[in-house]
Amino acid sequence: xxxxxxxxxxxxxxxxxxxxxxxxxxxxxxxxxxxxxxxxxxxxxxxxxxxxxxxxxxxxxxxxxxxxxxxxxxxxxxxxxxxxxxxxxxxxxxxxxxxxxxxxxxxxxxxxxxxxxxxxxxxxxxxxxxxxxxxxxxxxxxxxxxxxxxx
Amino acid sequence: xxxxxxxxxxxxxxxxxxxxxxxxxxxxxxxxxxxxxxxxxxxxxxxxxxxxxxxxxxxxxxxxxxxxxxxxxxxxxxxxxxxxxxxxxxxxxxxxxxxxxxxxxxxxxxxxxxxxxxxxxxxxxxxxxxxxxxxxxxxxxxxxxxxxxxxxxxxxxxxxxxxxxxxxxxxxxxxxxxxxxxxxxxxxxxxxxxxxxxxxxxxxxxxxxxxxxxxxxxxxxxxxxxxxxxxxxxxxxxxxxxxxxxxxxxxxxxxxxxxxxxxxxxxxxxxxxxxxxx
Ligand code: FES
Ligand code: FES
Numbered sequence: 001x002x003x004x005x006x007x008x009x010x011x012x013x014x015x016x017x018x019x020x021x022x023x024x025x026x027x028x029x030x031x032x033x034x035x036x037x038x039x040x041x042x043x044x045x046x047x048x049x050x051x052x053x054x055x056x057x058x059x060x061x062x063x064x065x066x067x068x069x070x071x072x073x074x075x076x077x078x079x080x081x082x083x084x085x086x087x088x089x090x091x092x093x094x095x096x097x098x099x100x101x102x103x104x105x106x107x108x109x110x111x112x113x114x115x116x117x118x119x120x121x122x123x124x125x126x127x128x129x130x131x132x133x134x135x136x137x138x139x140x141x142x143x144x145x146x147x148x149x150x151x
Numbered sequence: 152x153x154x155x156x157x158x159x160x161x162x163x164x165x166x167x168x169x170x171x172x173x174x175x176x177x178x179x180x181x182x183x184x185x186x187x188x189x190x191x192x193x194x195x196x197x198x199x200x201x202x203x204x205x206x207x208x209x210x211x212x213x214x215x216x217x218x219x220x221x222x223x224x225x226x227x228x229x230x231x232x233x234x235x236x237x238x239x240x241x242x243x244x245x246x247x248x249x250x251x252x253x254x255x256x257x258x259x260x261x262x263x264x265x266x267x268x269x270x271x272x273x274x275x276x277x278x279x280x281x282x283x284x285x286x287x288x289x290x291x292x293x294x295x296x297x298x299x300x301x302x303x304x305x306x307x308x309x310x311x312x313x314x315x316x317x318x319x320x321x322x323x324x325x326x327x328x329x330x331x332x333x334x335x336x337x338x339x340x341x342x343x344x345x346x347x348x349x350x351x352x353x354x355x356x357x358x359x360x361x362x363x364x365x366x367x368x369x370x371x372x373x374x375x376x377x378x379x380x381x382x383x384x385x386x387x388x389x390x391x392x393x394x395x396x397x398x399x400x401x402x403x404x405x406x407x408x409x410x411x412x413x414x415x416x417x418x419x420x421x422x423x424x425x426x427x428x429x
Contacts (some may be wrong), residue, residue, distance in 0.1 A: 002156060021205070022153035024192065043258050044193050057233065058255045059254070063189050067159050068207070107255060129255035 009080030028066035037077035048130030051103035077102035094143040096134035164349040180204035228263025243329040277348035280369040282324030304368035
């Protein structure tokens with residue numbers, strides 16, 4: 001098994017990690033950097049639990065090789081500090097077991113940055129990428145809308 | 152987790168990528184071109200894809216372009232579907248692309264990756280089939296430009312070591328009236344059952360389909376039947392249904408009878424939507 005040393009820009013710091021070329025970004029940030037906020041779910045791009053941000057856009061980190069993230073800015077849920085969307089999730093009870101929450105928050109966070117005036121259709125299109133096993137969709141919708149409306 | 156290891160190359164020039172493929176192929180490394188790479192990961196993890204050498208095409212300049220060149224709109228093969236949608240230069244393509252996978256995944260899935268994918272659902276090829284686009288392909292014999300309708304037969308007919316660089320589409324088709332409908336069996340999410348894309352050029356309707364057969368297609372015969380204005384609309388749709396390629400998919404997403412039932416209605420919707428039902 002050949003290991004490679006690569007530099008990843010994660011949450012504003014340059015981190016050196018040893019990975020296989022075949023390792024996903026999800027594996028690298030959880031297994032090598034201890035950033036366990038991004039959750040492994042389907043590992044197949046279907047559930048969105050592993051969503052992080054890459055250069056400002058939402059990215060399913062199970063669908064990206066760690067090597068593909070070299071030279072890009074990766075933000076995980078640990079990199080968000082006191083954002084309005086995190087507060088809104090608390091205020092709107094937008095989670096139950098919480099497993100899907102980091103992924104949803106990272107997706108919502110990008111949506112708010114990229115489309116601060118998102119209409120219902122755009123919100124739905126973006127949030128369809130994530131699944132909540134506890135079906136807290138109504139509360140999640142309320143949370144993201146509360147932030148968008150304030151903008 | 153991918154159960155095999157590979158080397159990873161990221162060429163920035165077309166000829167570099169071609170040469171890499173040839174040398175790796177000679178060394179029996181089973182080289183694979185990737186652009187978004189989502190199929191390498193999702194199929195690799197269940198042993199349906201294998202390689203010992205990945206050649207990532209994302210950084211090749213020609214593969215990243217998105218611009219008008221004279222009367223043609225040129226798209227590079229490694230543009231992500233999100234980028235294409237956000238720029239929205241070709242509304243039918245935007246609409247059709249927005250029906251692939253989900254929004255987040257479309258930030259990774261690329262145009263070339265979707266067109267050349269192994270899965271049945273390769274919706275982004277439909278607008279290019281309708282618009283008689285030209286494809287630019289590079290390989291060991293150099294560069295060639297071919298009409299997509301000559302080289303897309305169930306899939307893009309690429310020789311070993313060739314890859315898709317760009318697609319060029321005449322403006323006339325980009326401005327034409329269009330319709331794109333995706334029908335799913337259940338709810339608004341989940342796998343598509345059938346996707347239809349259609350363009351109206353003058354009085355003629357062009358139709359391309361994905362999710363009906365194990366491959367996307369556009370059929371001239373089907374279009375001729377649909378466009379036969381001498382017949383009443385029901386007969387035109389019936390005749391079109393008799394011209395379908397085979398096999399019709401029959402799987403958990405829908406039986407073949409159900410798919411044909413849905414298609415009949417879809418063809419009516421297309422003709423009505425494009426004001427061509429009389
Ligand atoms: S774990 Fe990445 S999408 Fe499910
Ligand atoms: S809160 Fe449990 S999966 Fe969403």
